[in-house]
Amino acid sequence: MRNLLSRLLSFFRRPSVKTLADIRGIDTLRKFLGKKIYYNGAFVGELEKIIADKNNKSPKKIIVKTPSNKLYKLKPRLVVIENGLLKLSKKLPDLPHTAERKLVENEKIEKYSAEYLSSVETIVDEIKKLRDRILKLDEKLIDGEIDLKTFKIIRKDLEIKIQELTRKGKEPIKKLKDHLRTVYKQKMLLEREVERYKVKIMLKEVSEEEIKGRLEALNDKIGELDTEINRVKSIIDTYEILSSETTREEFLISNEMLTQIFES
Numbered sequence: 001m002r003n004l005l006s007r008l009l010s011f012f013r014r015p016s017v018k019t020l021a022d023i024r025g026i027d028t029l030r031k032f033l034g035k036k037i038y039y040n041g042a043f044v045g046e047l048e049k050i051i052a053d054k055n056n057k058s059p060k061k062i063i064v065k066t067p068s069n070k071l072y073k074l075k076p077r078l079v080v081i082e083n084g085l086l087k088l089s090k091k092l093p094d095l096p097h098t099a100e101r102k103l104v105e106n107e108k109i110e111k112y113s114a115e116y117l118s119s120v121e122t123i124v125d126e127i128k129k130l131r132d133r134i135l136k137l138d139e140k141l142i143d144g145e146i147d148l149k150t151f152k153i154i155r156k157d158l159e160i161k162i163q164e165l166t167r168k169g170k171e172p173i174k175k176l177k178d179h180l181r182t183v184y185k186q187k188m189l190l191e192r193e194v195e196r197y198k199v200k201i202m203l204k205e206v207s208e209e210e211i212k213g214r215l216e217a218l219n220d221k222i223g224e225l226d227t228e229i230n231r232v233k234s235i236i237d238t239y240e241i242l243s244s245e246t247t248r249e250e251f252l253i254s255n256e257m258l259t260q261i262f263e264s
Contacts, residue, residue: 020050020076020086025057032086037064037079039088045072047079047086068205116172116179120235123169127242130162166243173239180232187225194218 023029035047048071049063059076066072080087134155141151197215200206 018081019089020059020062020079020081023059023076023081026052029057029059035086037086037088039090043067044088050076068200116175117232117235119172120169120176120239123165123172124235124238124242127162127165130158130165131242134158169239169243173236176232176236180229180236183225183228183232187222187229190218190222190225194222 020029020032023032029050029052032047033050036043037045037047045064045066047062048065050059051061051063052059062074062076062079064072064074078089080089137146137151137155137158140146141148146154194215197206197211197218201208201211
């Protein structure tokens with residue numbers, strides 16, 4: 001009975017495992033910067049950065065830099081402080097496909113943005129048709145096929161429709177610009193991933209054959225993103241050109257101008 005009680009007491013007296021999450025104070029945290037971090041006795045990287053809470057001065061996130069210069073954002077509780085050494089409680093995640101995973105996360109965004117792209121394309125087509133009708137209407141007036149009163153009524157109606165379409169396109173255009181920025185970032189991320197692989201090949205960390213398939217997949221995706229960028233950029237540019245050309249001031253023909261047309 002005495003032995004059992006002794007064991008229980010010794011169990012409760014054991015110091016709890018301390019992690020970086022338990023450390024408080026900016027100055028104290030700063031002392032850990034640059035320290036080596038180990039996992040199962042093997043060196044995995046250095047503590048590159050600590051993101052601390054401004055209020056209680058405790059770490060929220062840490063950045064670990066590996067020997068291959070990869071940066072990992074981790075939770076402080078994953079780094080155990082043991083006999084002055086920093087040890088990971090679990091293996092660093094394998095992140096060679098960070099870019100691909102990021103793209104998967106953004107698939108919903110791309111699908112959502114496709115709706116806006118379709119909406120703007122429809123608006124642009126409708127504006128073009130209305131502009132063509134206005135040009136034909138102008139020709140009919142000059143050729144004397146319609147009278148001035150009819151011309152003014154029809155033209156005003158067409159102008160109003162164009163203005164309504166232009167206003168209708170503002171929100172989806174804003175969304176498309178956001179989408180364009182996202183796609184640019186995705187492309188840059190993939191391109192950096194390709195460069196990392198090239199460096200690995202150059203340093204002979206991996207053979208070209210090992211990652212040939214992955215490089216091809218990455219380059220294919222970069223090509224797809226280029227196509228997406230060009231398509232979205234083209235429709236945005238077209239909309240903005242049309243909307244700038246279809247202001248009410250440009251379409252309205254003054255009575256003085258009409259007089260000049262008929263006198264010439």
